[in-house]
Amino acid sequence: MDITGQTRVLDEAVYQYSTLTTTDQLERITRVVSSGTLSAIAGDQVREFEQHVAGHLGRQGAVATASATAALELLLECLPQREQNERVVIPEVCWISVPTAVLRSGRTPIIAPATNDLTPHWEQIEPLLHECTTAVILAHVRGRPAPDTQRIADELTQRGITLIEDCAQAWGTALNQQPVGHHGLAAVFSTETHKLVATGEGGVIATDDSHLLHAMRAVGGNTRLALPDTAQGRGNVRMSEITAASALPQLNYLDDLLQVLRPLQDALIDRIEDVAITRSILPTSVEQSPDLGADASNGSLVGVWLPTPRHSHHVADQLFRSGIRHWWPGPGDPHLAQNWPSTPTTSIGHIVDPACYLDIQIPVLDESHHPAFLDLITSALRLTEDECETA
Known part of the structure; x- marks a missing residue:
């Protein structure tokens, strides 16, 4: 040629797939800006986005954040510390913020090697488990599911170890004909620029645990909710109304x-x-x-x-x-x-x-x-x- x-x-x-829904995004964003309601607490776009994500995944609820990194850090902060020297097994191939979030939470990341599908399988994870291992983070990378997810989830459940799904690159990805993100305690998605739902920056955590949802909303910046007794304080990692308004048409078009x-x-x-x-x-x-x-x-x-x-x-x-x-x-x-x-x-x-x-x-x-x-x-x-x- x-x-x-x-x-x-x-x-x-x-x-840039986000440009395919530009008209609907601009319409929602214009309504948000015209209303002057830019905060998630007073607005309705973030709440609607969270509900749509939870519904899409078949989860009880979701919490939208300013970035996927903030989402993972918030999730780890709200998980109770069960061991003095907790270990978290993480995959060899994932974004650098995953080990950073684990370290910032006071836990030690232990790396499981990748296989030909770029993810670890149970055979790579099992030898790394220790009496101080409390969680495993499994990433669904490059728009594909981690194929050994079900077995890993079942084995970890038997051992009382928490599974967290890193779904940052997994919008629209399925496992057993169901969207990924429903096998573990919680799943973290990203709306960074290069994702199928792209808002520049943004993240969302989905889970069925009502206590965890409350804790993440309170610790993440919702001052209308009481902090859990175990919380170290309250920050602000909430997604803005404008970001959610941009994400919703893309999620609907997915x-x-x-x-x-x-x-x-x-x-x-x-x-x-x-x-x-x-x-x-x-x-x-x-x-x-x-x-x-x-x-x-x-x-x-x-x-x-x-x-x-x-x-x-x-x-x-x-x-x-x-x-x-x-x-x-x-x-x-x-x-x-x-x-x-x-x-x-x-x-x-x-x-x-x-x-x-x-x-x-x-x-x-x-x-x-x-x-x-x-x-x-x-x-x-x-x-x-x-x-x-x-x-």
């Missing part, structure tokens, strides 16, 4: 967005399967792993494992030059435990090298442009061994 054709395709590609994204995602999976250099693809075919099939993902990404970090780096560079959004967890990436300062490392060691992985974002793109988009990806992946070695 010539340069003009490539530019035309990418000019039509919509990567199911439709998934249906828009999946045809191109399916086509890209099929195309990459024919490229010899690829070692494995995520999402997989349903026959290989139902919990990692395309229908379980949110349609926004296709991941590929390549032979070496050099291969992945070279392909990532080609995608960057083409203007195609992607993620390559190379050196220094804050999603990787090896780049977190002052965080204990697991004694089990690494199972996979994340630098051999990269994923490609699926844009909203008119069907007539799908073939040209797929050609761009294919050209980046069809590299000879010599080309990779000299990259």
